[in-house]
Amino acid sequence: MSSVEAIRVRLRPTMSSDLDFVLSVEQDPLNRSFITPWDRTQHEGAIRFPDSRHFIVEAGDAYASVGFVILQGCRNPNRSVELKRIVLRPDAQRRGIGRTCIRLLAHMAFRDFGAHRFWLDVKASNVRAQALYRSEGFVEEGRLRDSVRTASGYDSQVVMSVLDSEHAARHPGG
Secondary structure, X not given: OOHHHHOOEEEEEOOHHHHHHHHXXXXXHHHHOOOOOOXXXXXXXXXXXXXXXXXXXXXXXXXXXXXXXXXXXXXXXXXXXXXXXXXXXXXXXXXXXXXXXXXXXXHHHHHHOOOOEEEEEEEOOOHHHHHHHHHOOOXXXXXXXXXXEEOOEEEEEEEEEEEHHHHHHHOOOO
């Protein structure tokens, strides 16, 4: 059994009462360089907006809250669902939880939302995340050069996606 299979992971819809936790994970200094944090109002909108899905990531035997994820485009007429955000507490990283989340979210995008394309963008400096996405079948589509302002200047965004046919080939039988 691999470490990915060994840890239990589930996604549950985010409630307004979870937003202090969401903001604390997002504001963690070890996460800030990899994301562009949102304010409470933006997260509230993602919880309520029918085109988005905002989930708390729960893991381990007790299903403790370890992070959150956001999908957008769940009702996109072009069948293109975006993984807008995946953020885990630093102590929950490098344990296979992120990989399990990516797999759960891809299955959700293709099976539940009928997506043709599941995509994301990731900062070019976040090479560890890019390696994870590649290992899960995502393909780089291009780069938005110097598109994100950072504390030290600018960073580019790498756009990556996996298509339904590619996902089905990697995961026969769903």
